[in-house]
Amino acid sequence: MKNPLVALIAGILIGAGGLYFFLPYDPLTLGGGAAQVSSGAAGDGAERASAGETLRRVRNRGFVQCGVSQGLPGFSSPDERGNWSGIDVDFCRALAAAIFGDPAKVRFRPLSAKDRFTALQSGEIDILSRNTTWTMSRDTQLGFDFIGVTYYDGQSFMVRKAAGIKSARDLAGGTICTETGTTTELNLADYFRSRGLSYKVLSFEKNEEALVAYDRGRCDAYTTDASGLYAQRLKLTDADANMVLDDVISKEPLGPAVRQGDPQWEDIARWTLNALLNAEELGITSDNVDEMLESGNPRVRRLLGREGAYGEAVGLRPDWAAYAIRAVGNYGQMFERNVGTETPLGIKRGLNALWSDGGVQYAPPVR
Amino acid sequence: MTPIGWNNPRVRSFVYQASVLAAVIAIVWFFAATAQENLQRLNISSGFGFLDNTAGFGIIQTLIPYSEQASYGRAFLVGLLNTLVVAVIGIVFATLFGFLIGVLRLSNNWLIAKLAAAYVEVMRNIPLLLHLFFWYFAVLRPLPGPSESLEPLPGVLLNNRGLILPAPVFDAGAVAFFTAVAAAVAAGIFLVVWARRRQRATGKRFPAWRCAAALVVLLPALTWFIAGAPFHLDFAVATAFDYSGGMRLLPEFVALVLGLTLYTAAFIGEIVRAGIQSVGKGQREAAASLGLREGTTLRLVIIPQALRLIIPPLTSQILNLTKNSSLAVAIAYPDLVAVFSGTVLNQTGQAIEVIAITMAVYLTLSLITSLAMNWYNARIALKER
Numbered sequence: 020m021k022n023p024l025v026a027l028i029a030g031i032l033i034g035a036g037g038l039y040f041f042l043p044y045d046p047l048t049l050g051g052g053a054a055q056v057s058s059g060a061a062g063d064g065a066e067r068a069s070a071g072e073t074l075r076r077v078r079n080r081g082f083v084q085c086g087v088s089q090g091l092p093g094f095s096s097p098d099e100r101g102n103w104s105g106i107d108v109d110f111c112r113a114l115a116a117a118i119f120g121d122p123a124k125v126r127f128r129p130l131s132a133k134d135r136f137t138a139l140q141s142g143e144i145d146i147l148s149r150n151t152t153w154t155m156s157r158d159t160q161l162g163f164d165f166i167g168v169t170y171y172d173g174q175s176f177m178v179r180k181a182a183g184i185k186s187a188r189d190l191a192g193g194t195i196c197t198e199t200g201t202t203t204e205l206n207l208a209d210y211f212r213s214r215g216l217s218y219k220v221l222s223f224e225k226n227e228e229a230l231v232a233y234d235r236g237r238c239d240a241y242t243t244d245a246s247g248l249y250a251q252r253l254k255l256t257d258a259d260a261n262m263v264l265d266d267v268i269s270k271e272p273l274g275p276a277v278r279q280g281d282p283q284w285e286d287i288a289r290w291t292l293n294a295l296l297n298a299e300e301l302g303i304t305s306d307n308v309d310e311m312l313e314s315g316n317p318r319v320r321r322l323l324g325r326e327g328a329y330g331e332a333v334g335l336r337p338d339w340a341a342y343a344i345r346a347v348g349n350y351g352q353m354f355e356r357n358v359g360t361e362t363p364l365g366i367k368r369g370l371n372a373l374w375s376d377g378g379v380q381y382a383p384p385v386r
Numbered sequence: 387m388t389p390i391g392w393n394n395p396r397v398r399s400f401v402y403q404a405s406v407l408a409a410v411i412a413i414v415w416f417f418a419a420t421a422q423e424n425l426q427r428l429n430i431s432s433g434f435g436f437l438d439n440t441a442g443f444g445i446i447q448t449l450i451p452y453s454e455q456a457s458y459g460r461a462f463l464v465g466l467l468n469t470l471v472v473a474v475i476g477i478v479f480a481t482l483f484g485f486l487i488g489v490l491r492l493s494n495n496w497l498i499a500k501l502a503a504a505y506v507e508v509m510r511n512i513p514l515l516l517h518l519f520f521w522y523f524a525v526l527r528p529l530p531g532p533s534e535s536l537e538p539l540p541g542v543l544l545n546n547r548g549l550i551l552p553a554p555v556f557d558a559g560a561v562a563f564f565t566a567v568a569a570a571v572a573a574g575i576f577l578v579v580w581a582r583r584r585q586r587a588t589g590k591r592f593p594a595w596r597c598a599a600a601l602v603v604l605l606p607a608l609t610w611f612i613a614g615a616p617f618h619l620d621f622a623v624a625t626a627f628d629y630s631g632g633m634r635l636l637p638e639f640v641a642l643v644l645g646l647t648l649y650t651a652a653f654i655g656e657i658v659r660a661g662i663q664s665v666g667k668g669q670r671e672a673a674a675s676l677g678l679r680e681g682t683t684l685r686l687v688i689i690p691q692a693l694r695l696i697i698p699p700l701t702s703q704i705l706n707l708t709k710n711s712s713l714a715v716a717i718a719y720p721d722l723v724a725v726f727s728g729t730v731l732n733q734t735g736q737a738i739e740v741i742a743i744t745m746a747v748y749l750t751l752s753l754i755t756s757l758a759m760n761w762y763n764a765r766i767a768l769k770e771r
């Protein structure tokens with residue numbers, strides 16, 4: 020063996036050839052091979068997300084792993100003792116109640132805007148319920164499915180009252196603070212670009228620092244979803260010296276997302292939300308749900324599992340919805356308790372009222 | 387006669403090494419293929435095509451032209467340059483300041499030595515992220531809003547949006563001026579090198595430094611006047627909230643450089659101190675007995691010997707500083723990690739590609755730094771004569 024190169028190449032070929040035999044598929048024809056695997060994977064694959072897989076895993080584990088924010092009052096925020104509250108949190112509790120009959124069987128994983136998608140993709144969480152805007156690219160390119168809208172939101176700006184800013188246009192040339200990895204960053208660019216206005220953006224990793232920077236006057240405005248602005252405003256040193264502009268520059272339908280590929284899990288999540296909305300429409304609340312079990316209204320009876328086998332169809336008990344409603348109330352109760360007019364946030368139902376009350380919340384029927 | 391086949395140790399070692407390499411390549415291939423397959427199964431986009439797509443977001447500090455319509459690839463370059471500029475400036479300051487701290491720690495003046503020691507202990511025991519927050523908010527706090535900007539010099543403005551300076555704008559004749567500067571510097575270096583060689587060979591002296599300095603000042607100045615002062619200043623003008631135009635040093639940039647410099651300088655100070663103390667006492671005494679002054683002893687005898695011990699750990703501090711600059715996103719400075727593995731990753735969702743590129747960049751930067759420092763280290767290494 021004079022030539023080391025020959026030995027090297029021979030070694031590589033032998034090694035690679037040997038490994039090739041152990042690969043579960045043909046790495047040279049990736050595209051076709053992969054499609055084949057995913058369609059023909061019914062039999063094998065403990066780690067493959069096939070129908071029913073997520074529910075089975077959640078049941079074995081004994082709790083739902085739910086991705087939430089690091090602290091956004093009204094949506095998901097922990098108190099000093101680590102108890103979480105908010106719409107996004109309650110949705111996960113309802114899900115846990117539907118599955119286990121116990122709303123406490125859920126654990127919350129706080130995630131920054133930047134880390135949330137990777138956490139869902141990698142299977143670290145079962146569901147992402149973190150004021151996340153449903154957009155086409157997130158739905159189609161990240162391997163997710165959004166299961167509905169828990170809160171119809173829109174992006175706006177918070178400014179200092181003293182600055183004399185009346186509308187978003189007045190911010191031309193100003194500096195705007197926001198959080199990185201959000202739709203907010205892009206909407207902002209669209210808004211100013213489409214109007215030919217200049218602006219400067221400071222994108223922070225965490226909203227705490229973004230808010231402090233705004234508070235110290237580094238930025239002329241702080242921007243995010245309007246709901247977030249109402250919540251963040253309360254954290255400023257002088258909340259009353261600041262206001263949220265009336266302009267809404269984008270559509271931000273916030274909703275929970277699950278991984279694509281497990282239609283059963285997706286159905287469970289989607290119908291848990293629909294059950295809460297339908298409950299409000301039918302007048303079922305956490306207080307009267309037990310009386311409602313005896314109701315003669317067929318729509319109520321179907322929702323609460325007295326008629327038909329709707330729960331069984333998604334692998335749950337017949338009265339799954341009754342548990343969810345008992346745990347967090349109907350959608351309206353959940354809204355009022357967390358962000359409604361009686362809370363520090365004081366948000367009116369607006370778009371989030373039921374369709375029958377002039378809003379756009381409209382759930383398909385249980386039937 | 388050499389043994390044949392397996393009995394030949396060289397054959398054996400080739401086969402072993404080749405197999406290890408083959409296994410490594412196969413493992414990497416295996417992971418890449420598995421990842422690719424999983425991404426497709428999960429319906430997650432993959433590939434590097436996204437680099438050509440429109441970025442659609444703004445960046446506050448861009449050293450090259452960039453707009454929201456530019457591509458993700460362009461945004462990557464902007465982030466990379468922002469990282470490089472922080473790293474280079476941080477390294478220069480941290481090295482200079484670190485040397486100063488290291489020398490001061492060995493000062494004969496008790497107070498100075500203790501102050502330097504206290505500096506080292508305090509700075510290196512506070513996590514870098516806290517340094518950054520501290521300096522960021524410390525820089526912001528005393529600065530007024532744009533409407534009450536301080537104006538220390540005409541045209542120079544200081545407020546919480548940054549330090550705004552008039553920007554030099556070059557006119558037509560500027561090329562001649564810059565050529566003259568480059569030529570003068572090159573000629574100056576040549577002159578110094580030549581004079582040193584000649585002095586070594588013949589013992590004749592030549593005032594090379596003075597001549598070079600004169601050259602570097604006079605030649606550009608001459609072209610300047612001939613070309614008719616080929617540049618003017620672009621002063622910032624007030625807008626509704628801020629100023630536009632001019633050049634701007636962002637508070638985020640200043641805080642990041644400050645934090646990185648002060649933190650790393652503490653470590654470098656210790657390295658320098660250890661290096662100096664490792665030089666035998668006899669060297670100092672020998673220098674003294676030759677009548678060298680304290681400063682000259684340090685410059686000509688101690689430091690050159692200490693450098694051999696200082697360079698290798700200094701290299702790792704320089705690498706640390708570069709890598710630590712990736713904490714920038716915490717204070718909204720748009721470095722590579724903030725722009726690329728932050729915003730771009732989030733807008734495209736292509737975590738694997740983005741992280742792979744980012745890792746490759748830091749790896750390349752680290753390797754280049756190491757190579758340069760190793761080269762320098764080899765040059766100053768003790769030469770046995």
Ligand SMILES: N[C@@H](CCC(=O)N[C@@H](CS)C(=O)NCC(=O)O)C(=O)O
Nearest residue numbers: 088089090132151152201202243247
């Ligand atoms: N809805 C937007 C923005 C969501 C977002 O992350 N908003 C920030 C600013 S209010 C937030 O919730 N931060 C809370 C946290 O980081 O924990 C999106 O999906 O991109």
